Amino acid sequence: MYRYTDLDRRFVRARAAQFRDQLQRHLAGELPDDDFRPLRLQNGWYVQRHAPMLRVAVPYGELSARQLRQLARIAREFDHQDAGLASERGGFGHFSTRQNLQFNWIPLARASDVMDLLAEVDMHGIQTSGNCIRNITSDALAGIAPDEEVDPRPYCEILRQWTTLHPEFAFLPRKFKIAVSGAREDRAATAWHDIGLRLHRNAAGEVGFAVAVGGGMGRTPVIATPVNDFVPWQQILVFIEAIVRVYNLHGRRDNLYKARIKILVKAEGQRFVDAVNSEFAALLADPDTAPIPQAALERVQQHFQPPPAPPPLAAAPVGTPLPAYTRWADRNVHAHRLAGYRAVTLSLKRAGLPPGDVTADQMEGAAALAERFSLGELRVSHDQNLLLPWVREDELRALWLAAREGGFATPNIGLLTDMIACPGGDLCALANARSIPIAAAITERFDDLDELHDIGDIDLHISGCINSCGHHHSGHIGILGVDKDGSEWYQVTVAGADGSSLSGAAVAGKVIGPSFAADEVPDVVEAVIATYLRERRPGERFIDAARRLGPLPFRHAANTARRSTALAA
Amino acid sequence: MKPEQSMEFLNALPADTLLLDNTDDVIGRADEVRRHVAVALRFPKWTDGRAYSQAVLLRGRLRHRGRVIATGEVLADMLPLLRRCGFDGVQLRADQSLEAAQRALGYFDSHYQTAPGDRRSIHEIGVTR
Numbered sequence: 001m002y003r004y005t006d007l008d009r010r011f012v013r014a015r016a017a018q019f020r021d022q023l024q025r026h027l028a029g030e031l032p033d034d035d036f037r038p039l040r041l042q043n044g045w046y047v048q049r050h051a052p053m054l055r056v057a058v059p060y061g062e063l064s065a066r067q068l069r070q071l072a073r074i075a076r077e078f079d080h081q082d083a084g085l086a087s088e089r090g091g092f093g094h095f096s097t098r099q100n101l102q103f104n105w106i107p108l109a110r111a112s113d114v115m116d117l118l119a120e121v122d123m124h125g126i127q128t129s130g131n132c133i134r135n136i137t138s139d140a141l142a143g144i145a146p147d148e149e150v151d152p153r154p155y156c157e158i159l160r161q162w163t164t165l166h167p168e169f170a171f172l173p174r175k176f177k178i179a180v181s182g183a184r185e186d187r188a189a190t191a192w193h194d195i196g197l198r199l200h201r202n203a204a205g206e207v208g209f210a211v212a213v214g215g216g217m218g219r220t221p222v223i224a225t226p227v228n229d230f231v232p233w234q235q236i237l238v239f240i241e242a243i244v245r246v247y248n249l250h251g252r253r254d255n256l257y258k259a260r261i262k263i264l265v266k267a268e269g270q271r272f273v274d275a276v277n278s279e280f281a282a283l284l285a286d287p288d289t290a291p292i293p294q295a296a297l298e299r300v301q302q303h304f305q306p307p308p309a310p311p312p313l314a315a316a317p318v319g320t321p322l323p324a325y326t327r328w329a330d331r332n333v334h335a336h337r338l339a340g341y342r343a344v345t346l347s348l349k350r351a352g353l354p355p356g357d358v359t360a361d362q363m364e365g366a367a368a369l370a371e372r373f374s375l376g377e378l379r380v381s382h383d384q385n386l387l388l389p390w391v392r393e394d395e396l397r398a399l400w401l402a403a404r405e406g407g408f409a410t411p412n413i414g415l416l417t418d419m420i421a422c423p424g425g426d427l428c429a430l431a432n433a434r435s436i437p438i439a440a441a442i443t444e445r446f447d448d449l450d451e452l453h454d455i456g457d458i459d460l461h462i463s464g465c466i467n468s469c470g471h472h473h474s475g476h477i478g479i480l481g482v483d484k485d486g487s488e489w490y491q492v493t494v495a496g497a498d499g500s501s502l503s504g505a506a507v508a509g510k511v512i513g514p515s516f517a518a519d520e521v522p523d524v525v526e527a528v529i530a531t532y533l534r535e536r537r538p539g540e541r542f543i544d545a546a547r548r549l550g551p552l553p554f555r556h557a558a559n560t561a562r563r564s565t566a567l568a569a
Numbered sequence: 570m571k572p573e574q575s576m577e578f579l580n581a582l583p584a585d586t587l588l589l590d591n592t593d594d595v596i597g598r599a600d601e602v603r604r605h606v607a608v609a610l611r612f613p614k615w616t617d618g619r620a621y622s623q624a625v626l627l628r629g630r631l632r633h634r635g636r637v638i639a640t641g642e643v644l645a646d647m648l649p650l651l652r653r654c655g656f657d658g659v660q661l662r663a664d665q666s667l668e669a670a671q672r673a674l675g676y677f678d679s680h681y682q683t684a685p686g687d688r689r690s691i692h693e694i695g696v697t698r
Contacts, residue, residue: 007679018676022646025669038616039646131616161681167653168625171618248622288629 001062001377002157002303004122012119015126019043020112027109042132042170044125045111049429050088051081052111054103055128056118058380060138060156060180061099065367065376070121071101072363078114079103093363095348095356097420097471098177099137099380100128104427126164131172133163133244137179139187140381143304144343144389146335150199150207152182154300155233158292162237169244173251174259176244188382191215191499191506192474194261195243196224207233213243214265217468221508222262227273234291235284242279246272307375310340310392325400327449328411333396342393346386346408347418351443354436355421356384365406373399384420385413415452416460416529417443420471424464424481425488431464433481433488433518438462441522455529457502458542473508474498476543477528482515489515492524494554495546503543510551512558516565523561531557576648576674577658578667582638583607591619595626602627607636607658615642621654628655645670649677
């Protein structure tokens with residue numbers, strides 16, 4: 001993975017010092033709330049329901065064991081409070097769909113001390129919030145996936161650097177998210193991003209990017225529009241500069257809900273594309289515009305060299321593997337580009353803890369697994385799990401035993417309980433409804449592994465509000481928290497897709513009737529699943545059946561779960 | 570133009586300053602820009618970032634050598650961004666501390682992007698180092 005240079009380190013420390021100055025002025029009453037808010041947001045500090053929330057950037061999902069240990073220390077020493085319910089004492093982090101980590105209980109007065117601790121391990125919260133270019137996300141299997149055409153990590157790192165405190169683009173109309181994928185399978189949901197980048201090679205074998213613009217969730221779900229099939233990698237920063245400049249100058253600023261680039265792209269259509277191309281041409285014609293030199297790319301690529309091949313496998317272990325091991329190996333172990341290695345998901349979806357949550361002890365545990373089995377490296381996945389990218393095939397058994405002990409071996413990757421969920425109304429000030437109890441109730445309801453495996457591959461996504469942090473639009477089953485008359489209700493959709501080959505072309509799910517009460521939701525999910533099990537053809541997966549059947553049978557089935565809400569027609 | 574030119578704190582706009590709104594097309598008004606020694610770009614709200622792009626276009630595309638002044642709601646903490654987009658003059662909002670503004674300019678000794686008009690590629694000063 002990328003190792004910080006002296007410049008990177010100085011930069012992050014300078015940022016921490018700058019933030020300390022701003023925080024001190026704020027606490028001294030010299031920097032009023034309204035002026036401090038955008039500054040703290042661009043350092044990852046929200047103010048939430050109970051306390052500030054800190055979002056720490058994990059650039060394109062790569063995390064070292066050392067960094068995870070420091071995050072554990074922060075969870076233990078800073079993210080806690082002494083009063084309140086057991087669930088309100090803190091001491092944990094939450095991995096988000098954008099591969100970041102969030103803390104919920106750090107007092108603002110200690111914020112700059114935490115930024116210093118992060119800087120010690122080359123971490124920060126820069127641009128994890130605010131109306132700027134956010135942390136770049138990518139494929140959790142980047143650099144190791146067998147179906148990869150081009151390793152996206154060096155390009156992600158160049159993008160990380162270029163977007164970091166870009167002076168022109170710090171105050172855009174709205175937040176701006178870029179995702180990069182270099183594999184045939186899109187594991188980064190690129191079509192749902194403000195800019196989705198797909199690395200590939202042209203007929204001549206040259207590397208470039210297919211660029212799509214204007215995807216996004218929220219109250220107007222939009223799939224990104226392809227604007228260029230092949231931007232040579234040397235020119236990608238220039239092309240992105242053109243896009244973001246057009247957006248900065250022309251994106252709407254009069255209405256918060258119409259400020260994302262997707263609205264501009266939709267309203268202007270071809271005129272938007274023309275404006276970008278014209279700005280791109282003007283930049284390329286300028287002698288001051290420099291493409292990325294080959295040597296620069298190579299220098300960054302040096303950081304991503306594969307480890308040496310492991311020694312040849314010893315003889316296969318004697319005896320039949322335990323069924324529990326086989327099940328885990330089927331779901332949680334993934335093929336690898338390099339012979340002798342496997343990638344292994346550490347499931348963060350288990351009973352008793354919200355999806356994506358890790359306690360301080362578990363962070364230490366995962367760090368120890370990474371040190372012992374994966375060259376000290378981890379990945380954060382878009383699905384809110386951790387992944388060990390460099391596990392030797394002959395150590396899978398030992399890893400399984402250790403991961404089981406640490407509570408990371410639930411064999412449910414890709415299954416119903418491997419759900420995506422935002423923190424919801426328990427923690428988030430924006431949420432209309434809680435996500436965590438819904439996730440917990442569904443996890444409890446579907447605790448039978450045989451049943452889960454029979455149901456098979458399925459994406460269940462839960463968002464506590466229309467901001468869509470839990471990506472409900474792209475869930476094969478999507479659950480959205482809505483507020484009606486001050487109480488919590490849930491809208492359920494089926495057949496949404498993130499754009500992966502399992503899910504099909506990216507599309508928002510279809511609503512299956514008026515909102516449900518919280519206590520109806522697990523029954524609704526059960527009724528939807530029962531409909532699938534009854535109607536499926538041999539080998540047909542949920543998403544394929546849902547698309548074939550359309551929403552109607554699910555709508556009828558969900559009606560049987562209604563107790564307090566009115567039937568859908 | 571040097572990448573990190575000095576920043577002048579102004580109480581009033583100099584005479585013969587062309588004042589542009591952040592909805593104005595700076596490229597379309599190139600002729601007017603050429604006739605003025607200074608251009609002031611307005612920040613109606615400090616979180617409205619359009620004038621940063623306008624300044625980059627003035628310096629980069631139009632090669633404007635005169636002053637580029639930030640006016641309107643200009644806060645001390647904007648100073649590093651303003652300077653790096655090519656502004657070399659500011660009218661701070663009345664309540665702002667000059668000391669905090671000067672301090673704000675001192676935190677970073679290097680960046681990942683070039684300033685407009687700087688011919689070194691970002692990869693010489695940033696990515697490659």
